Amino acid sequence: MSAAVPAAVSTVDTSWLDAIQWDAAGLTPVIAQEASSGKVLMFAWMNREALAQTVTTGEAVYWSRSRARLWHKGEESGHTQRVLDIRTDCDSDVLLLSIEQTGGMACHTGRHSCFFQRLTGGVSDGRWESVEPVLKAPAEIYQHKP
Amino acid sequence: MSAAVPAAVSTVDTSWLDAIQWDAAGLTPVIAQEASSGKVLMFAWMNREALAQTVTTGEAVYWSRSRARLWHKGEESGHTQRVLDIRTDCDSDVLLLSIEQTGGMACHTGRHSCFFQRLTGGVSDGRWESVEPVLKAPAEIYQHKP
Numbered sequence: 001m002s003a004a005v006p007a008a009v010s011t012v013d014t015s016w017l018d019a020i021q022w023d024a025a026g027l028t029p030v031i032a033q034e035a036s037s038g039k040v041l042m043f044a045w046m047n048r049e050a051l052a053q054t055v056t057t058g059e060a061v062y063w064s065r066s067r068a069r070l071w072h073k074g075e076e077s078g079h080t081q082r083v084l085d086i087r088t089d090c091d092s093d094v095l096l097l098s099i100e101q102t103g104g105m106a107c108h109t110g111r112h113s114c115f116f117q118r119l120t121g122g123v124s125d126g127r128w129e130s131v132e133p134v135l136k137a138p139a140e141i142y143q144h145k146p
Numbered sequence: 147m148s149a150a151v152p153a154a155v156s157t158v159d160t161s162w163l164d165a166i167q168w169d170a171a172g173l174t175p176v177i178a179q180e181a182s183s184g185k186v187l188m189f190a191w192m193n194r195e196a197l198a199q200t201v202t203t204g205e206a207v208y209w210s211r212s213r214a215r216l217w218h219k220g221e222e223s224g225h226t227q228r229v230l231d232i233r234t235d236c237d238s239d240v241l242l243l244s245i246e247q248t249g250g251m252a253c254h255t256g257r258h259s260c261f262f263q264r265l266t267g268g269v270s271d272g273r274w275e276s277v278e279p280v281l282k283a284p285a286e287i288y289q290h291k292p
Contacts, residue, residue, distance in 0.1 A: 012270045016274055042235070085264065088261070088274060092274070096186055096261045107235075114236045115242045117235070118231065119231075119232040123198050
């Protein structure tokens, strides 16, 4: 006599990942905002795997469109981002991360924020002016250790 | 005897618009951050004309992808955005607006910010939780006047 074996109850619920409206390329835009200062430090993209890894590790993992691979932010520079909070918007098609920025620099140019070009002037004489200091030269950030 | 007529000197310089790395659809992502609170209120898109109109009028004009037309934010709700500052990032492919939000509501759901869904739980039991109050019912915001 064989007793019916109950199917294992799955405890993995990834419907929160399905709720995101991934675009045609499987990506969603991501805004990284520094928790302590409120400054928007950078903008990047995630796919499903990047978001899952971000939640699992607690550090920001993006999808690099130029390199077409997962990108653990800070993997070369050491400037990782600890993720404190993740939100999505009314359309569930953008993510907003609240982060702590290791090293105080999010930008590969060595600046605190990537948003360092400010528009001055009007529509007929506009100009993008660099308004944030370089804190560390990129050559120093990305030097390869022997 | 005919004198050479000097060509009129053009005073319109739109190279600042050309500097933006518009995507294949002619768009760029835009983050709207409230100047007074530092909160990120919404995310949208602009094309070249939307950005030019934003600079000309001092109020945020986006490109509505769903309606495929220029969208003067607040044109129906009255919840316009006064633009205090415009920045772009290191790659010149995202815009960050510093704004004042008329009516204290950026979201069509009647909330202050569109980013009202917060992730709770881990990768295997995540859930998007609504964490911001509705300040005004959408039916009241968008009622059509007789």
